[in-house]
Amino acid sequence: MLRNIFSNSxxxxxxxxxxxxxxxxxxxxxxxxxxxxxxxxxxxxIGLSFYKFVTLLK
Amino acid sequence: xxxxxxxxxxxxxxxKAVRLFLLAAGPGIIVMVADNDxxxxxxxxxxxxxxxxxxxxxxxxxxxxxxxxxEMTVRLGxxxxxGHAEAIFSAFGRFWGWFSLLDLxxxxxxxxxxxxxxxxxxxxxxxVPRLLTIAVVWLVMGAMIFSGRYWTWEKIALLFVGINxxxxxxxxxxxxxxxxxxxxxxxxxxxxxxxTNDLFFLLMANIGTTIAPWMLFFQQSSVxxxxxxxxxxxxxxxxxxxxxxxxxxxxxxxxxVTGKLLYGQPVNDAAVAATSIMPTSRVIxxxxxxxxxxxxxxxxxxxxxxxxxxxGEIFGWAHSLNxxxxxxxxxxAYYFFDLMLAGTVVLIPRAPLVLIxxxxxxxxxxxxxxxxxxxxLLLNDKKTMGESVNTRWQNIVNIGIVAVIILLSTMYGISxxxxxxxx
Numbered sequence: 279m280l281r282n283i284f285s286n287s288x289x290x291x292x293x294x295x296x297x298x299x300x301x302x303x304x305x306x307x308x309x310x311x312x313x314x315x316x317x318x319x320x321x322x323x324i325g326l327s328f329y330k331f332v333t334l335l336k
Numbered sequence: 337x338x339x340x341x342x343x344x345x346x347x348x349x350x351x352k353a354v355r356l357f358l359l360a361a362g363p364g365i366i367v368m369v370a371d372n373d374x375x376x377x378x379x380x381x382x383x384x385x386x387x388x389x390x391x392x393x394x395x396x397x398x399x400x401x402x403x404x405x406x407e408m409t410v411r412l413g414x415x416x417x418x419g420h421a422e423a424i425f426s427a428f429g430r431f432w433g434w435f436s437l438l439d440l441x442x443x444x445x446x447x448x449x450x451x452x453x454x455x456x457x458x459x460x461x462x463x464v465p466r467l468l469t470i471a472v473v474w475l476v477m478g479a480m481i482f483s484g485r486y487w488t489w490e491k492i493a494l495l496f497v498g499i500n501x502x503x504x505x506x507x508x509x510x511x512x513x514x515x516x517x518x519x520x521x522x523x524x525x526x527x528x529x530x531x532t533n534d535l536f537f538l539l540m541a542n543i544g545t546t547i548a549p550w551m552l553f554f555q556q557s558s559v560x561x562x563x564x565x566x567x568x569x570x571x572x573x574x575x576x577x578x579x580x581x582x583x584x585x586x587x588x589x590x591x592x593v594t595g596k597l598l599y600g601q602p603v604n605d606a607a608v609a610a611t612s613i614m615p616t617s618r619v620i621x622x623x624x625x626x627x628x629x630x631x632x633x634x635x636x637x638x639x640x641x642x643x644x645x646x647x648g649e650i651f652g653w654a655h656s657l658n659x660x661x662x663x664x665x666x667x668x669a670y671y672f673f674d675l676m677l678a679g680t681v682v683l684i685p686r687a688p689l690v691l692i693x694x695x696x697x698x699x700x701x702x703x704x705x706x707x708x709x710x711x712x713l714l715l716n717d718k719k720t721m722g723e724s725v726n727t728r729w730q731n732i733v734n735i736g737i738v739a740v741i742i743l744l745s746t747m748y749g750i751s752x753x754x755x756x757x758x759x
Binding site for chain 2: 299303312322
């Protein structure tokens, strides 16, 4: 039963990935730049927050 | 046309408009008041106790900020007829789609835990055991959705919104000086002691509680589930504006009450604030405790729905409150799973609840810029929005808001690495 649930979920996730493979928004220079900056920003801030959380737990 | 006919004509037109507004109203008021959830109440009481009335101006500023952000979800939902999660997947593809969904799940789940912490803490003041509080909350939240009608759910939610305004009489009972309130509300200034790390943390917590990612997802899905159309956008905006006034008033009232009665005392929990106020005024202490319970309940109701709607949209499950449980089993299963999981964590002995409460506001603030950037990009996409695309003025205001939040989040991130930076 568990195996069925997992394989169904995996299939569903693949279906979602296929459905949303290409972004629907017009990828202008501004949009690309905003998404790139967002990536950098998130990598930095999530890293910092995680660092704080771990050091507080210690 | 004589004066009577004209008066009757104007009156009828206004009455019709009010009726239409009452039909369209709901999502904005609910999301804005639910925004003052248990974590929010804790943040406001801590702010009042630590800085008195000095930060009232900051709350006043956050009202329009919340309105401008939430108003965009009304337009996006009414035009696209899609929830926020689906809109992100569809516009930005699978990577950002999954990122947003998982981000929502994490912050929602952590926030749900804080709602349960708030509710159990509030009821413990009346000597109600944790388990009983949690069981009653599960029952109430289950009963709300079993009708299989969005309207029924919304009316019950609006009842809880009404109870959330219970704090307002408390402000009059502490007899604040109107001059002080007016001065501190309109003149931006830092409290005595200047800009410190503690102040910065509280400012960030206030931002985190006033604008949160779940609110974007909730209001847009709610607008879609309610069936609002483009012609209803104006009413949706008024609904959101009224809600933002409520949210600021409640926040200000709490700061006034705790600033007046607990100024200088260490308060990092709204339940502690209620207990500390009890010896001075039993009525105010009780009002704060009841309000805290209601805030947690309202927050939990909206947050669990925000996640369920998002999952329903992406996984293709039936995901409307107009569906019966049999018609949308996965939607309701996720709703209860979220509810049960968050409630159970609170029952675990020695779970790091204070740490969770502390971090949930900050994590939400850190991740908020991503949600806001998506929102602005979507609202500027002519193909998606048609005539309801952001105007130049809206872009100036919204991009300004996002820029300030990103700046503050970044400063916060840096200050975690260098804690003495603002001392």
